[in-house]
Amino acid sequence: MKRWTTAMLAFVGLMAIWEWLVRAGVWSPVLVPSPVDVGKYLVASIQDKTLIEACYVTLKRLMLGYAVGLGFGLPLGLLTARFKFFKDTLGLLALGFQTLPSVCWAPLALLWFGQTETAMFFIVIMGSIWSITLAADAGVRNVPPIYSRAAQTMGSRGLHTWFKVILPASLPFIVSGMKQGWAFAWRSLMAAEIYITILTGFGLGHLLHYGRELHAMDTVIGIMIVIVIIGLLTDKILFSPFERFLHRRWGTGK
Amino acid sequence: MTLSDELRNEPPEKLLVECVSKTFQARSGTLLALENISLNVREGEFVCLVGPSGCGKSTLLNIIAGLDSPDTGRVLADGEPVTGPGRERMVMFQESSLFPWLDVFDNVMFGLKLNPRLSREGRRKVALFFLKLVGLEKFIHANIHELSGGMKQRVALARALAPNPRVLLMDEPFGALDAMTREQLYGDIQEIWAKRRKTIMFVTHNVREAVCLGDRVMLFSPHPGRIQEQFEIKLPRPRDINSVELAKYSTEITRTLKRHLIPEFSEVSE
Numbered sequence: 001m002k003r004w005t006t007a008m009l010a011f012v013g014l015m016a017i018w019e020w021l022v023r024a025g026v027w028s029p030v031l032v033p034s035p036v037d038v039g040k041y042l043v044a045s046i047q048d049k050t051l052i053e054a055c056y057v058t059l060k061r062l063m064l065g066y067a068v069g070l071g072f073g074l075p076l077g078l079l080t081a082r083f084k085f086f087k088d089t090l091g092l093l094a095l096g097f098q099t100l101p102s103v104c105w106a107p108l109a110l111l112w113f114g115q116t117e118t119a120m121f122f123i124v125i126m127g128s129i130w131s132i133t134l135a136a137d138a139g140v141r142n143v144p145p146i147y148s149r150a151a152q153t154m155g156s157r158g159l160h161t162w163f164k165v166i167l168p169a170s171l172p173f174i175v176s177g178m179k180q181g182w183a184f185a186w187r188s189l190m191a192a193e194i195y196i197t198i199l200t201g202f203g204l205g206h207l208l209h210y211g212r213e214l215h216a217m218d219t220v221i222g223i224m225i226v227i228v229i230i231g232l233l234t235d236k237i238l239f240s241p242f243e244r245f246l247h248r249r250w251g252t253g254k
Numbered sequence: 255m256t257l258s259d260e261l262r263n264e265p266p267e268k269l270l271v272e273c274v275s276k277t278f279q280a281r282s283g284t285l286l287a288l289e290n291i292s293l294n295v296r297e298g299e300f301v302c303l304v305g306p307s308g309c310g311k312s313t314l315l316n317i318i319a320g321l322d323s324p325d326t327g328r329v330l331a332d333g334e335p336v337t338g339p340g341r342e343r344m345v346m347f348q349e350s351s352l353f354p355w356l357d358v359f360d361n362v363m364f365g366l367k368l369n370p371r372l373s374r375e376g377r378r379k380v381a382l383f384f385l386k387l388v389g390l391e392k393f394i395h396a397n398i399h400e401l402s403g404g405m406k407q408r409v410a411l412a413r414a415l416a417p418n419p420r421v422l423l424m425d426e427p428f429g430a431l432d433a434m435t436r437e438q439l440y441g442d443i444q445e446i447w448a449k450r451r452k453t454i455m456f457v458t459h460n461v462r463e464a465v466c467l468g469d470r471v472m473l474f475s476p477h478p479g480r481i482q483e484q485f486e487i488k489l490p491r492p493r494d495i496n497s498v499e500l501a502k503y504s505t506e507i508t509r510t511l512k513r514h515l516i517p518e519f520s521e522v523s524e
Contacts, residue, residue, distance in 0.1 A: 149321055150351040152339040154365030154417060164364075168355040250354050251399025 033218040038225065041218040050207070051226065058189065058203035059230070061117070065124025066185045073129040073181065074174070077136025078162070087137070094133045102127030102188030106195045115198040120189065127188030128181040135177015139170025172246050179239050186231060204230075267333075268421060268453040269295040269318060274327035276313055286478035287313045291327070293472065293481060295421075300447055300454045302468030304461055304507070306515065310479025311457045312348070315423050318455065319345045331421065341365065344419035348426035350406045352398045358385070358409050359394040365417040384412040387446060404435035411443070415450065424456045428463070437495055440466050444492045461511065462504045466495040471507060475514045482514045 015035045021027050022034040029037070045051035080091040105126045106119075113119040143166050148156075151165045167174075193205020204223055211219030246252065276288040287310040295301050303311045316322040318329050320339040329336040331343060339345075344365075352361050362385060366377040385391050388408040398406065407427055414422060428436045444467065447454060458464050464471045471485045485507055489499055 146347055146349060146351045147353060149339075150345070150347060150353075151364070152321065153319055153341075153343070153345045154413075155339075155341045155368040156364075160368070165353070169353070171355060249357075249397050249399075251397060 030215075031217065033221060037218045038222045041216075041222045042226070045207075045219075045222070050202075054202050054204045054207050055226065055230070057201035058193065058205065061120050061124060061201075061203065062185060062189050065121045065189065066128050066182060068121070069125045069128030069181060069185060070132055070178065072125075073132030074136050076129070077133040077177075078140060080133065081137045081140035090133075091137060094130045094137075097126070098130035098134055102184060103191035103195065105188070106192055109192070110196060115196060117198070117200050119196060120192055120198070123192040124185045124189050128185035131184055132174075132177050132181040135173050135180065136170065139173025139177070140166055142173060143169040172250060172252070175239065175242050175246060179235075182234065182238070183231075186234075190227065266297050267294050268297045268299070268331070269293075269455070270330040270333075271314070271318065272327050272330070274314070274317060274324040274329065276310070276317065276322070276324050288317075288324070289478035289480055291479070291481060295453055295455060298451050298453055300456065300467060300469045302456045302458060302464035302471045303474055304458055304464040304471055304511070305474025305479075306476060306511075307459055309474045309476035311474045312425050313479065315345070315425050315455065315457050318421075319343055319423050321345070341369070341417045342419050343421045343423060344414040344417060346407075346410050346414045346422065346424045346427045348429050350398075350403075350410065350430075352406055352409055352413070354398045357395050357397055358390065358401070361398070361409055362413045362416050365413060369417060380416055380418075381412075384416045385409075387415070387449075388412045388442065402435075403431050404439060407431065407439065408442075411446070415446070415452075419452070421453045421455065424454065426458055427456075429458075436463075440495055441492060443467065448491065461508045462495055462500065465489075465500050465504045465507065466493050473507065473511055473514065475511075483510055 018032075019035050022029055022032060033041075042051065076086075076090060076094070080086045080094070102123060105123045109119040109122045113122060147165050147169050148161050151161050156164060189203070190205045190208075193203040194209045197206065197209070204227055208220060208223045208227075211217070211223060271291055271293045274288055274291045275286070278285045278287050291314060293301075303314065305311050313322065317324050318331075318336065320329075320336045320343065336343070353364065356364065359381060362381040363377060366372060366380055369377075372380065382391065382394070385394055388411050390405060390408055390412065393401065393405065398409070401409065410427065428439055431439070440463070446452075454467075456464070456467055461471075465487055468487055471487060472481050473483045473485070474480070475482045485503070487503060489497075489503070493500055
């Protein structure tokens with residue numbers, strides 16, 4: 001609790017300095033709005049529901065795209081880990097696509113799917129799937145062979161070994177891969193929303209884009225703060241419990 | 255069948271290894287790991303395989319376990335050829351093979367859950383029984399990384415005993431432990447062996463350890479792996495590793511081991 005309070009005080013102090021810099025005229029309010037202005041924008045946009053809706057639209061795209069990316073990425077990773085042929089083909093492809101910045105999929109998605117939700121999903125999936133595949137592959141490869149040998153002597157075979165030994169043994173890798181996949185999905189969705197204007201829903205990226213178009217710096221910075229907060233929250237809510245469990249069981253971390 | 259065969263009253267053969275050879279493809283060429291190994295282990299017998307590192311004793315143990323297959327020859331367990339790993343021959347490995355994603359209790363439960371004949375309650379009881387047997391009833395819900403090396407190997411022993419195997423194959427299980435812990439475990443394993451009457455095959459490079467535990471000690475020499483000699487250890491149990499009689503045996507065996515070892519050293523099989 002004490003740590004929390006001191007951290008809070010530090011942030012409040014930072015905002016006070018920011019406010020002072022704007023008021024004193026060191027920073028032009030045209031380029032840097034004061035925290036009070038940003039706060040006003042956020043309150044107003046929550047009241048007229050634009051921010052809430054944008055968050056909803058963005059998170060829905062992210063969740064669905066990520067779920068699909070996870071659903072395909074994980075089995076693909078197991079496939080590349082198990083079969084040499086898939087390692088040499090799909091594995092190489094995954095490695096290549098993972099290095100491709102996911103916004104590079106945007107032109108293709110636009111041409112294939114037009115200005116639709118599908119184009120958005122496509123970009124999110126392409127952003128997340130490869131790092132999950134690679135992590136699952138690395139996870140399985142790093143499982144000490146002694147685990148499956150020990151399991152075999154106890155009568156475990158085939159799928160049982162895969163689900164009860166190899167998958168849980170590679171969990172630390174898989175979870176960090178899932179986290180990375182999430183980060184990539186989040187980045188690619190923001191890029192896609194800024195880049196592609198679609199009429200079926202305004203996401204946070206669109207708000208950011210229009211903030212720029214209208215030169216509304218309070219919007220731009222307000223939305224950026226919201227994006228940061230969402231990133232932090234997903235990390236704390238989605239992945240932290242997982243990681244804490246892994247640290248406790250494996251005895252890693254502090 | 256001769257008259258002497260008829261009159262013999264020995265326990266039945268539990269394990270029979272017949273002319274087993276195994277080669278490995280190494281970078282430098284083909285390595286003959288085991289050459290023409292034949293041995294038998296009687297029901298309830300405690301047999302130790304002793305030899306220097308890399309003499310193929312672990313390979314032999316893996317073949318008996320069914321985790322590896324021999325190039326030539328075969329292994330019979332109760333007269334049946336071994337074709338793969340199975341619950342009736344449990345292995346306790348040299349490094350900790352416990353599953354870090356499960357706690358102590360669930361590690362012991364792993365093999366039990368694969369036994370369809372037991373009820374859920376039965377499995378729990380069996381797991382608790384063996385955890386008590388190795389003296390870890392207070393740690394059933396501990397995580398593996400929280401245990402000391404000796405405790406880990408106790409869990410591994412409980413896990414290997416729980417599915418009630420007829421044969422226990424132990425691959426240098428105490429190699430990584432400190433001397434104090436090891437001595438304690440020698441006592442424990444002798445006690446458990448006396449209580450549960452398992453057939454045990456124990457691999458080690460420590461001659462004293464082998465003499466302390468085994469009814470019979472088989473001497474392995476490397477390049478290629480061969481059984482050079484066998485020693486019956488006729489000492490009363492439970493044995494103390496620090497006793498003088500035990501030291502006499504181990505001195506003799508060590509001397510023999512060295513005699514076999516030194517001329518073999520220069521010889522490299524291609």
